[in-house]
Amino acid sequence: MLDVFFFYAFAALVLGGALLTVTLRNTVHCAISLIASLSGVAGIFLLQKAEFLFAVQIIVYVGGVMVLFLFVIMLVNLDTAARDRQFNRQWIAAVACVLAIGAEGVYFVRSGSGAWTFAAPSEFALSAGNTEDIARMLFSEYLVPFEIASVLLLVAVVGSVLMARREA
Amino acid sequence: MNAVIQHPLFIPVLTTLVVCALFPLVAGYLVLIERKVLADFQVRLGPMRVGPHGLLQPLADALKLILKEDIIPEDSDHLIFWIAPIISTFTALTAFAVLPFSARIFVSDVNVGILVISAVSAVGILGIILGGWSSNSHYSLLGSLRSAAQLVSYEVALTFALLSALMVAGTLSMQGIVHAQQQRGVWFVFENFGFMIVPFVVFLISATAETNRIPFDLPEAESELTGGYHTEYSGVRWGFFMLSEYANLFVASAVGVTLFWGGWLPPFPSVAALGWFFDALFPALIFAGSGASSLVLIPKLPYRPHRILMAIIAAALVAFGALFLVPALTTWFAPVFWFLFKIALVIYLMIWFRGTFPRFRYDQLMNIGWKYMIPIGMGAVMVNAVLGMFR
Numbered sequence: 001m002l003d004v005f006f007f008y009a010f011a012a013l014v015l016g017g018a019l020l021t022v023t024l025r026n027t028v029h030c031a032i033s034l035i036a037s038l039s040g041v042a043g044i045f046l047l048q049k050a051e052f053l054f055a056v057q058i059i060v061y062v063g064g065v066m067v068l069f070l071f072v073i074m075l076v077n078l079d080t081a082a083r084d085r086q087f088n089r090q091w092i093a094a095v096a097c098v099l100a101i102g103a104e105g106v107y108f109v110r111s112g113s114g115a116w117t118f119a120a121p122s123e124f125a126l127s128a129g130n131t132e133d134i135a136r137m138l139f140s141e142y143l144v145p146f147e148i149a150s151v152l153l154l155v156a157v158v159g160s161v162l163m164a165r166r167e168a
Numbered sequence: 169m170n171a172v173i174q175h176p177l178f179i180p181v182l183t184t185l186v187v188c189a190l191f192p193l194v195a196g197y198l199v200l201i202e203r204k205v206l207a208d209f210q211v212r213l214g215p216m217r218v219g220p221h222g223l224l225q226p227l228a229d230a231l232k233l234i235l236k237e238d239i240i241p242e243d244s245d246h247l248i249f250w251i252a253p254i255i256s257t258f259t260a261l262t263a264f265a266v267l268p269f270s271a272r273i274f275v276s277d278v279n280v281g282i283l284v285i286s287a288v289s290a291v292g293i294l295g296i297i298l299g300g301w302s303s304n305s306h307y308s309l310l311g312s313l314r315s316a317a318q319l320v321s322y323e324v325a326l327t328f329a330l331l332s333a334l335m336v337a338g339t340l341s342m343q344g345i346v347h348a349q350q351q352r353g354v355w356f357v358f359e360n361f362g363f364m365i366v367p368f369v370v371f372l373i374s375a376t377a378e379t380n381r382i383p384f385d386l387p388e389a390e391s392e393l394t395g396g397y398h399t400e401y402s403g404v405r406w407g408f409f410m411l412s413e414y415a416n417l418f419v420a421s422a423v424g425v426t427l428f429w430g431g432w433l434p435p436f437p438s439v440a441a442l443g444w445f446f447d448a449l450f451p452a453l454i455f456a457g458s459g460a461s462s463l464v465l466i467p468k469l470p471y472r473p474h475r476i477l478m479a480i481i482a483a484a485l486v487a488f489g490a491l492f493l494v495p496a497l498t499t500w501f502a503p504v505f506w507f508l509f510k511i512a513l514v515i516y517l518m519i520w521f522r523g524t525f526p527r528f529r530y531d532q533l534m535n536i537g538w539k540y541m542i543p544i545g546m547g548a549v550m551v552n553a554v555l556g557m558f559r
Contacts, residue, residue, distance in 0.1 A: 063290020
């Protein structure tokens with residue numbers, strides 16, 4: 001019962017935050033709404049007993065990415081940019097996407113729960129401490145994709161340093 | 169009544185209430201101790217007026233903060249200005265939820281305890297940044313920009329230092345880390361042939377930077393920024409920022425104590441012969457000794473009410489020390505005593521830093537963070553990983 005309440009509370013936080021992120025005018029307010037939305041995702045991770053993902057979601061997204069976002073927003077004066085005419089309007093593409101996703105939603109809701117095939121719940125998600133399980137999976141079965149992802153991040157870091165050097 | 173005490177939620181709820189109710193008082197007295205210790209370093213007396221030797225100064229300060237006019241700047245972003253100190257205080261106090269005060273006294277023992285502390289302290293940064301931005305003042309904005317850059321830089325070094333300790337412990341749970349030290353019979357700072365001292369030093373320096381303390385207090389450098397991110401704050405909101413700052417100091421010290429200095433374990437936890445000395449006699453001597461030595465001060469006090477208050481405090485300290493000699497209470501008190509005693513030592517060390525080092529320049533701060541702390545932290549992780557295989 002309490003689980004259901006928290007699920008809807010966090011879901012409302014995620015969706016409400018996401019909506020406010022794209023509708024608010026003030027950039028800092030948008031960033032705060034995005035923080036609320038990301039925190040809601042962290043809450044849903046916690047409801048799924050993925051404590052590790054919960055903590056990492058908050059540390060990486062709220063503590064790292066969003067702090068840097070706010071840093072850049074404060075550093076660059078965006079007040080004038082907000083009043084300028086925007087060139088990034090994508091009305092047609094947006095309407096097409098919304099219609100497609102809406103049609104999918106209507107189809108699935110009308111066909112009921114039979115439209116989905118549910119996977120059997122794995123024993124990992126139910127174990128008390130799944131931090132060790134994540135580590136074991138990442139460093140054994142999925143080691144190569146994990147290392148490729150870290151090389152990608154390294155390339156990004158080196159690239160950004162190089163670009164900063166060239167301009168200076 | 170027994171049903172209430174036996175309930176599994178009794179100790180968590182009681183601990184939560186005690187922490188929330190008592191921490192503002194503790195923070196007030198931390199400020200007093202800081203002022204007194206700094207005064208001692210500088211051969212002054214420090215606060216002496218309110219109560220004997222200034223002992224009631226924190227209460228007077230708190231009353232002043234609560235009664236002061238609450239000013240919100242006209243051109244500020246009111247909602248964010250209002251909510252920023254709440255974010256800081258809320259996250260700082262949330263971190264207490266996973267602190268292991270003793271094997272039995274804690275709010276919650278989650279299996280990602282140390283990550284929860286990292287997460288809430290990361291959210292706490294937002295309070296400082298948003299508070300500085302919403303004030304709509306150049307000083308505040310500069311302060312919050314500095315704090316964003318500083319905290320993000322030093323968080324990396326801090327994480328590497330924590331990683332070394334977590335590799336030795338083999339768990340992320342705060343209770344589990346202390347139990348691992350109990351099992352090995354050694355505090356982790358002496359583990360890996362003494363090499364764990366390196367990550368501890370990295371931790372101490374990064375924690376000083378993370379808690380915005382001198383010599384890393386550039387976000388609130390009063391000589392350049394008049395107060396940094398909280399320049400426009402006054403009264404109780406400013407008090408909330410200070411409260412969160414001291415809560416962060418306490419939590420950072422508690423993390424250091426838990427990971428490196430054995431948490432609630434007494435010194436030499438594996439030597440049973442020393443158990444009674446460290447669990448009962450040592451705390452009793454500390455409290456009774458400080459009570460007895462404050463008796464000497466009584467005749468020198470000029471006012472009669474001050475003399476009476478000092479005598480009561482001295483008697484209370486001696487009586488509290490005597491409680492440690494009661495065997496039934498020792499098992500409950502001794503671990504909490506050792507946890508808090510070690511935290512007090514770390515906090516004293518941080519006050520000592522403040523009395524010793526001048527503030528760094530901004531480029532020096534970034535140099536120390538990126539060019540020294542992070543490489544040393546990374547190296548410590550690798551060396552400790554190798555040494556950990558041979559222990």
